[in-house]
Amino acid sequence: MDHTTYMLLALVFFVEVAVLILQQQNYSDTIRKKTGAVEALKKRLGERIENLEQENERLSEQIDALKNEIEAGER
Amino acid sequence: MWFSLTICTGSIAILVLVIRTMRAKLDAHLKRLTKEQNAIEEKYLFTKRRNKELKAEIAALQNALTLISHNIHSTASSLEKDAAAEDDTLLISRHMLTKGLLTVEQNENALKKMETLNMDFLGTCLALGYIDLDKARGVVKSLNLHQSPLFAEK
Numbered sequence: 001m002d003h004t005t006y007m008l009l010a011l012v013f014f015v016e017v018a019v020l021i022l023q024q025q026n027y028s029d030t031i032r033k034k035t036g037a038v039e040a041l042k043k044r045l046g047e048r049i050e051n052l053e054q055e056n057e058r059l060s061e062q063i064d065a066l067k068n069e070i071e072a073g074e075r
Numbered sequence: 076m077w078f079s080l081t082i083c084t085g086s087i088a089i090l091v092l093v094i095r096t097m098r099a100k101l102d103a104h105l106k107r108l109t110k111e112q113n114a115i116e117e118k119y120l121f122t123k124r125r126n127k128e129l130k131a132e133i134a135a136l137q138n139a140l141t142l143i144s145h146n147i148h149s150t151a152s153s154l155e156k157d158a159a160a161e162d163d164t165l166l167i168s169r170h171m172l173t174k175g176l177l178t179v180e181q182n183e184n185a186l187k188k189m190e191t192l193n194m195d196f197l198g199t200c201l202a203l204g205y206i207d208l209d210k211a212r213g214v215v216k217s218l219n220l221h222q223s224p225l226f227a228e229k
Contacts, residue, residue, distance in 0.1 A: 005076070005079045008079065008083075009079055009082060009083065012083050012086060012087075013086065016086055016087070016090045019090065019094075020090065020093060020094070023094055023097060024097065027097055027098075027100075027101045030101065030105070031101065031104050031105070031108075034104075034105055034108045034109075035108060037112075038108050038111055038112050041112055041115060041116070042111075042115055045115050045116065045118075045119045046115070048119060049115075049118055049119050049122050052119075052122040052123060052125075052126050053122060055126060056122065056125055056126055056129055059126070059129035059130065059133060060129065062133055063129065063132055063133055063136060066133065066136040066137065066140060067136065069140055070136065070139055070140055070143060073140065073143040073144065073147065
């Protein structure tokens with residue numbers, strides 16, 4: 001192999017490495033964005049879900065109390 | 076020359092393979108994240124729906140409770156009215172016996188006929204002809220019976 005062939009092979013190698021690095025960065029960026037969005041959603045909805053669950057618990061107790069009151073009233 | 080071409084082709088094939096593997100991993104990761112997102116959204120919607128249902132149930136129960144308490148009050152007030160009417164009847168009957176407007180027999184007969192005629196004591200006495208209208212008005216006036224229909228009449 002002569003000098004030019006070596007040069008060509010080295011060029012191909014560098015181009016391939018560059019493509020790989022770009023792809024990796026692109027994929028990492030996509031994953032980071034998506035993870036961030038999901039985490040933000042989890043945080044936002046998590047608080048709301050917690051509040052709603054607490055409210056639901058309170059409402060269930062209220063329903064039980066009302067049912068008891070109605071039963072007592074019917075008697 | 077052929078050797079270098081083979082190396083180039085081989086390295087490009089490896090590059091494509093590596094990129095495909097990376098893409099598959101990325102897709103799997105994105106799928107997992109989307110699944111997580113959907114799960115939390117579903118949980119939120121479920122909790123919200125449950126909250127709505129519970130609120131609607133509470134409203135229905137409160138309505139039922141209000142109806143029940145109204146029934147109890149109306150029953151109690153009708154009982155009170157009945158008791159008041161009974162008291163008036165006894166009062167009028169005693170007053171008329173004391174004043175000699177009715178005999179004991181007439182009094183008992185009027186008390187018996189009250190339910191059949193569906194009238195108050197004075198009305199029954201009037202209907203049976205034991206007393207006239209003026210006497211009835213006099214009784215109403217002397218006992219101060221505001222609720223009697225004869226009270227307002229002149």
